[in-house]
Each structure stands twice: as structure tokens, then as C-alpha cells.
Amino acid sequence: MNPSQSNSTASSPAQTLGPGKLNGTLHCPIESVFEILLRLPVKPLLRCRCVCKPWCSLIDSKKFVDKHLQRNIESNPDSGIIFRAYTEGNNFYMADVDSLNDSTVMELADPLKTQLYGAVFVGSCNGVVCLWKDETDVLLWNPATRKVRVLPIPNNIPIPFMLMQSDAVGFGYDHLSEDYKVVRFVDSQLQGIMVSVYSLKSNTWTRAETITNTIRLRMNFGIFANGALYWLAAKGAHIILAFDLGVERHTELPLPAGVNKTEENRMGLIVFNRCVCLIDHYPDSHTDIWMKNENGVDNSWSKFLAVEQPGILGSFKIVWPVAFSQTRNNILLAVDGDKFTWYDSERNEVKKVIIQGLPGSYASLVYTESLVHFSYDFKLELEDLLKVYIYMCNFISMVTNFRL
Template sequence: MALPCDLIFDQILCRVPVKYLLRCRCVSKEWCSIIDSAAFINKHAKTIIESNAGSGIIITGSETLFLTDTESFYGDEDVVVTEIKDPLKTVFPGADFVGVANSLLCFCKNNWNDFLLYNPSTRKHRKVPSMGEFVLWFDMVNVSQCGFGYDHVNDDYKIVKVVDFCGLVVMVYSLRSNCWTQIHKVPDNIEIYPKSRKGMFASGALHWLAAKKMPASSFIILGFDLGFERFNEIPSPVARNGNFYIADGGSLCIVEQCTNSRTDVWLINNYGAENPWYKAFSVEQPGPLGSFRAFSPVVFSRSGKDVLLEVDSSKLVWV
């Protein structure tokens, strides 16, 4: 007895990882049409979020990007990693990776003024419209920041562009409305670090390493809530400028080089608390990683006791 189509799509396929959905599109024209529909894409994304299954991980290479899913790291079978080729090498060559939210990828180019959204499950893309006259403003500065994330309050995806042009200028793109708007209520006593170009998405907000101008060198994490489109400040766990990452599960993570031989990793324990950070672990060298220049957390194990590290942008190691 065949299963009803509604049951197949609403209860089964919406839980299938992205890499297998590409194969399912080849079953029939009906399956392809439904999987490509906006309704199914939204339902699939929400199901992934609610199940905490982990919708996707981007692994960077020297000149390429690779996409996999969290479940691949926990199974007994070999990890399946897919190189992202189109549309980056055809309609959007030379692009930089901005971020990923629910397996929807964001890229940018031309001084981070041109953006493209790409859905690897359907292999469809959308070029984001221009910011108009604001592009001229942004071209006047050498460094700008941007970020991409999911707005769960309004069921929307948003790109945020920030520059310091006689004060912070903030523009937000909404996928739902397909247009840019300017945020007028911005902090006036904060400087975002130039190297913190990509906003890290976690807990419904984008985050950058920053400092308060008064008192001098007061390190903070500057957050921008995508749902309510407002800024907030999170105290930094380190007294110096560390490296900033996002580990799988949406955890803010700071990697602090303490000495030539020891590196500490800090994680958010309770977002919004007065002292939200805790030291998750330290890595010594020489040690289990051998000699290395740098590493970044990629994903934590289900037990939370092990972490997968990308070491020197060339290998993945469980510790």
C-alpha cells in the first residue's frame, strides 16, 4: 500500500538532510516541484531548527567551499562533503562567503556591496538588489562589516551591512520584502574591529568583536537582534582581542591565544546573563593537534564532551 503524498512530504521528506533531498528531486516531476516550492523549503527549515539536527556546516578550503550536514559527523558511514561550485563559478565568480542560516547560503563581492543568496537543496539563487545611493557611502570606506542570519520572529532571512562613516551606518536587507532599509537607532560610543568583518549568527542575532570608545579599550561583543532590529552589548570574557567563531548549534565562541603554547576556548553558557561565558577547554602545543598555527571549532559532539576542530584551514580533528 502506497503512502499518501501528504504524509511523505509533511512527515518524512521535511526531515531528510539537504544532501538526500537533491536525490529525491529526481524521483518525479511532482516530487521536484514540491521540494522546490517555497512552502516545502520553509517547512523543511523549521523542522530542522525544531529538531536541532543541524542543517549544514560550511568547511572552508584554500580556494573552495564545502557543504556538509551535522548528522554526517555522528553516523558510522563516511562523511559526505559537497563542493559548492554553481552559481559561484558562473554568475557570481570571486565571491566571499558571508554566512549560512538553515542551509541558505549568503555570498558577497565588490567591496561587500553585491550579495547573492543560494539554496543548495534546490540549487537556486537570488541576486540581492542594490542598496542604491548608500553604495556610494560604503565605497568611501576601506573596511565594512556584514552578516547573514534567520529572523525567527518574522520568519525572514536578513543581511546586515555596517560601516563607520562619521558614525555607524547600518542597512538591513529583508528576503521577505526584497528591499533594504536603514537602521537609525545605532550606538555612538562603539567601534567594531576591522578584522571582525563577518557577523557571527547565534541566538537570533548577529555579533561582532568591538570596543567601547569610553572607557578606552573596553572590549565587548556587539549584537544586532534580527527580529527586533536593535543593538545590544555582551561583555567579553577576555581582556584582549581574541578570535571570534560560531560553533555548530549557534554557540558564540572566542579563541584566546594566552601563551605561545596554550590556547583557551570560551563559550556562551547563558545568553543574556551578566556573566554568560565559561572556559570550555584549552589546547596545548605540542599536544594532540601537534604543531599548528591556528584552529577554529566546527561542531561539538552530541554528548558535548568532544569538539571537531578545523586546524590551519587544512584538516579536521576531533579532540
């Protein structure tokens, strides 16, 4: 056997480990570099940022962040869940929806624990969680990247609204301007409801509109779905107030037909499967979950779930759907706000969820893991793309040689 034959034989196994090899260097198309990183969860991607500056630039680029988020939404939406304990210093815990029975929840550690102390959930959108703290501060938090941003306090509130006020807050994403927005309602009762909107892009608050004082909000925190924020409200009878983040104006929506519009303290709004849902609870009888069918603020509802009492869940005070399992065969239900159960709608069976390491009393919020950050200044130039391509090829070559 001559030397050339020996080298050819020795290198032949490497041909099966990559798309091709030229002059001893493994080559990977630049499109594949992007696609390989795109399939990684957030935690490994954060480690990859430390490999080199080009990798960091790629992972931080808006194009990559948006693509990664879109893929997560399409493949595994609402995969994460956050718990806020009502005791033990209001500690925060995190877990995966599908592994609630299999692993212990992870408690947040300092300094993040200190930053979030005393904060309560406002809502979640695209992996970003909005929190309300000390009745004045609004915080944005990405649990996956562990980044927190405290928003400036509005300075455009007129004196009549400052003297006698109650606040309501909502958080969502305006896809038209590609901007995250926080909406704050200040209700003076006599003057009406003044609406201020915070833009993450401009980092400023602006005055949007003043809503008539004939409307009274029944929720402190609005829920976000399909470009709008929603609150239960009353204008004589109960209505739903929808605030469109694109045009920054509100619309009044009637409740679904068949729902008693005058009963107090019996209804609630939630987001499930990225749709607005109305909880219509009848104590000692049943609970109906109505789902809003159409996007935007058009009004079309269908009854998504009806839970009898007593029934397969036994006796309960309130119940609502939280998330689908990854296979979408089961629905995670919150029962009385302090326990969970998996519900198989086809078999009409339930399985109790036992969460390890979690206090007995808590609030919960589902979210989609993402790389979304709180700045829009990240840019990826062609030169950086070429550097990423070279680094990726060298990295794959190194791994291949190591395995050999």
C-alpha cells in the same frame, strides 16, 4: 481451488507491503504522504519535484520546507561543510561532516561556479549561505538546491558615509517576522556607523540606526545565533556588539570575566552548536573557548573547551571547534585554518582528518541541509493536497505491483 481462492492467494503477499488494500488499490493516509516525503534528504526530494505538479507544490510549500528544516536541525544539525579554496580560481567544494575521511569532496561545476567566483563567506543560517563579492554584492546561496540570489545594492547611503567608509556584513533569521535579513554596517569613522537592513520578504533595504563613532568593529562579518548578529568591537577595551534582528537595534556586551579585554589580534568569535563562542588564544600556551549560555543578548558565559600547547594537537597557531559528529561523541576541530581533526573529549584522543580532493589552503563553513528558497509565494491548496494523496497512493501501488 476455485478462481476466487486463487486471486486471494496471489494477492496476499501485498498485504505486508502497505497499510491496507481496497478493491485492488493500495491506500495510504494523507498524513503518511507528508511524513514519508519529510524523511527524505534534499537531493531525492528535488527529484520528487519532477514527478508531478502536486508533488512539486507540496515540497515547495512553506509548511513542508519549515518542517523538513526543523527535522534536520533536531536530528543532524551542521551536517554539511563547504570549502572555498584560496587558490585555483577560488573554487568551492562540498562534503558531509561525518564522511570527510571516507569520500572525495565534490567541486561545484558551472554555471554555479561562475556565479560564485571571487565570493567569500559571510555566514550560514537554516541551510542558506550568505556571500560577499567584489566588495559590493551580497549573494544568498542554498548549496543543497543550488539556487543563488544576488541582492540589490543599498541606495540609501548618505554622501558622508559613501566618501569614507568600511563595510561589515552579517546574515541571519528573524523568527518574529519569519524573515531572512542581511545587516550592513557602513563606518565613516567621523559620522559613526550607519546600519542598513535588507529584508528578503520585501526585497528592500531600510535604514535602521546610526551607532556612535566611539565603537570600532574588529570583524568584517558578523556571526548569527539565537536571533542576533555578533561582532567583536572595541570601545577603549574590547566588547561584543550584538544586533538584534527582531528590534533592529544593537547592544554592547562585555567579554567573559577572566578574559584580557585589551589584547589585540588574539580573540575571535565563532558559532558552534548554534551558540556564540569566543576564542581566547594565548600563543605558545593555550586556547580557551568560551560559550555563551543564554539566548538573545543576555550575557552569561562558561568555558567550553581548553586546549593546551603543546598537547595532544602538538604545536598550533589557532584552534576552534567546528561541529559535533552525528553521534555527538566527537568534536571536529579546525587547526590553523588548513586542517581538521576529530577530538574525543571522553578519551582525550584525536584523529587526523585527511580530506581527499581539496586544495591545501581554504576557508570552511558548516551548514544544515535544507529546502529553504528565496521566495514566500508558494501556496498549497486543499485541492493540491488531494492530488498529492492520489498520486502517492498510485505510486505506492505501482511500486508494490512491480515488486510482486
